[in-house]
Amino acid sequence: MTDDGLETADGAGVIDVLSVTKAFGELEVLKGIDLTVGEHEAVALIGASGSGKSTLLRCVDLLEEVDGGDILLDGEVITDPSVDPVAVRKKLGFVFQAFNLFPHLDVLENITLGAVQSGQMKRKEAEERGRELLARFGLGDREKEKPDRLSGGQQQRVALIRAFAPNPRALLLDEVTSALDPELVGEVLELVRELKAEGMTMLIATHEMGFAREVADRVAFLEGGRLLEVGAAATVIDSPSEPETRRFLGRLHQGGLA
Amino acid sequence: MTRPAHPSSTEADAIPAPGDGGRQAARERARKAKTRRGQAIAFASSVVVLGGLAVAVFTSSGWPEVKSQFFSVEAFTDSFPGILSAFWIDVKVFLIVEVVVLILGLFVAVVRTSTNPALFPFRVLGAVYCDVFRGIPVVLLIYLFGFGIPALALQGVPTDPLILGSIALALAYGSYVAEVFRAGILSIHRTQFESGLAIGLNRLQTLRHVVLPQAVRRVRPPLLNDFIALQKDVALLAVVGVIEAYRQAQIDAAATFNYTPLVAAALLYLAVTIPMARLLDYISRPDDPSRGMAK
Numbered sequence A: 001m002t003d004d005g006l007e008t009a010d011g012a013g014v015i016d017v018l019s020v021t022k023a024f025g026e027l028e029v030l031k032g033i034d035l036t037v038g039e040h041e042a043v044a045l046i047g048a049s050g051s052g053k054s055t056l057l058r059c060v061d062l063l064e065e066v067d068g069g070d071i072l073l074d075g076e077v078i079t080d081p082s083v084d085p086v087a088v089r090k091k092l093g094f095v096f097q098a099f100n101l102f103p104h105l106d107v108l109e110n111i112t113l114g115a116v117q118s119g120q121m122k123r124k125e126a127e128e129r130g131r132e133l134l135a136r137f138g139l140g141d142r143e144k145e146k147p148d149r150l151s152g153g154q155q156q157r158v159a160l161i162r163a164f165a166p167n168p169r170a171l172l173l174d175e176v177t178s179a180l181d182p183e184l185v186g187e188v189l190e191l192v193r194e195l196k197a198e199g200m201t202m203l204i205a206t207h208e209m210g211f212a213r214e215v216a217d218r219v220a221f222l223e224g225g226r227l228l229e230v231g232a233a234a235t236v237i238d239s240p241s242e243p244e245t246r247r248f249l250g251r252l253h254q255g256g257l258a
Numbered sequence B: 001m002t003r004p005a006h007p008s009s010t011e012a013d014a015i016p017a018p019g020d021g022g023r024q025a026a027r028e029r030a031r032k033a034k035t036r037r038g039q040a041i042a043f044a045s046s047v048v049v050l051g052g053l054a055v056a057v058f059t060s061s062g063w064p065e066v067k068s069q070f071f072s073v074e075a076f077t078d079s080f081p082g083i084l085s086a087f088w089i090d091v092k093v094f095l096i097v098e099v100v101v102l103i104l105g106l107f108v109a110v111v112r113t114s115t116n117p118a119l120f121p122f123r124v125l126g127a128v129y130c131d132v133f134r135g136i137p138v139v140l141l142i143y144l145f146g147f148g149i150p151a152l153a154l155q156g157v158p159t160d161p162l163i164l165g166s167i168a169l170a171l172a173y174g175s176y177v178a179e180v181f182r183a184g185i186l187s188i189h190r191t192q193f194e195s196g197l198a199i200g201l202n203r204l205q206t207l208r209h210v211v212l213p214q215a216v217r218r219v220r221p222p223l224l225n226d227f228i229a230l231q232k233d234v235a236l237l238a239v240v241g242v243i244e245a246y247r248q249a250q251i252d253a254a255a256t257f258n259y260t261p262l263v264a265a266a267l268l269y270l271a272v273t274i275p276m277a278r279l280l281d282y283i284s285r286p287d288d289p290s291r292g293m294a295k
């Protein structure tokens, strides 16, 4: 555990992860995670496959229940059993690796369903906002289309719009480009870049080191369920201080993934 | 970027390639010739098969006897109005039972696929209900309800065999349809449910807006299949004395020693079930070209 990780874990951010542990049966996936994501900050979670990135994000969105520790949203404990998970998820946006759009709904309905049904916006208001965002991100002519008529990159952009349209406190992005053909990655990352420029608070699991370095303020390196290194993006990626981080990044470079 | 809504081979072929005009026309001619040849073969084979069957039936030694026993015009015109009015009972029972079956089936399926610990006893009840009612022949259920329940002489419980028999039908088909809906719900990937939660819906809203619409769409063909079966099984109410089309036809046949009324009843059932079968084909049609058998 590095000093960076501990320094910021004092309950001052939008998202505070405090000593979180999580096991699936015998398999300990998270072994005491401390991480803070501050207001307007983007933190990239990097680490090998199986290191626990998705699990951590899912714990924050209460899609998984933590075993130990706590997670705070705006200083309030959300991992207490008495907290209504629906109320928490309304304040967070989650984007899955495989888009997970609703195939029976058109693009605009996909975007408005959550905000309208959970009572966050009136239908008209939600549709207006949806149309405006679709137009802004180059999907203005696709609002009546079913998701399966869109390219992977377009689907993922719709999924991103769906997640941030209701103005969440933070976005949780789980490898939003790794199911895409290489030529489609750029358009999705561009959207994330814009969100960052607008000051969206984000926790981003990613394999795209170049992107992490560019968009993230800080990078957290996860291995075997522990955060081995947390620090400024450029520092962690260009000159990591931990040997494990160096090894991981070295493997990525060798594999041509970075 | 716009893509054609239905990329079809015709459109693809219509793209003129340099110096390819002649081949394109030739392809067009070949395709038309193939279609014409196919139609001719279908026609010839129909004439041979159906004509052969007709000749075999109409020249058989028993045909005159069968004709007067089953296809008597006189017996038909005499019995048809009575059977038709009895058939309205079939239609009414079918429509009412159908609605009950849909609601009951969906409800049981939703309960059985729930994960809430508080609903555990209801899940068990649902499973027992499905096992029991799926496992007993419908005709036996109608007997048990139609004759058994009045014998109990319970206060406030209906004794009309029409009502009791219809309840038995609804319970039997409710269990079939519950299984159909349940299979549909279970076929929707867990990630769809999670996406519903992730956009801020609660479990019930996710079920209502995300899971069920997809599940119901997916099971429309087997569902309609069960409706067709139900429409025919209304005739089983005859066993508890309900005079619907089949029973009326039986009475007429017994009175006149002629079986034509039964044929009349059969035609009435077909008049309802065949359109339903065509509707079934229509809604089960592959909606994208990649599904279904290759030509």
Ligand SMILES: Nc1ncnc2c1ncn2[C@@H]1O[C@H](COP(=O)(O)OP(=O)(O)OP(=O)(O)O)[C@@H](O)[C@H]1O
Pocket: A024, A027, A029, A047, A048, A049, A050, A051, A052, A053, A054, A055, A056, A175
């Ligand atoms: N629901 C579950 N049940 C059992 N094991 C699970 C479950 N979800 C995740 N795991 C296991 O937990 C470990 C961490 O998984 P996780 O998906 O968090 O890794 P990851 O860092 O996101 O990997 P990737 O880069 O491949 O997405 C893996 O070994 C995985 O098999």
Ligand SMILES: [Mg+2]
Pocket: A053, A054, A055, A174, A175
């Ligand atoms: Mg993952």
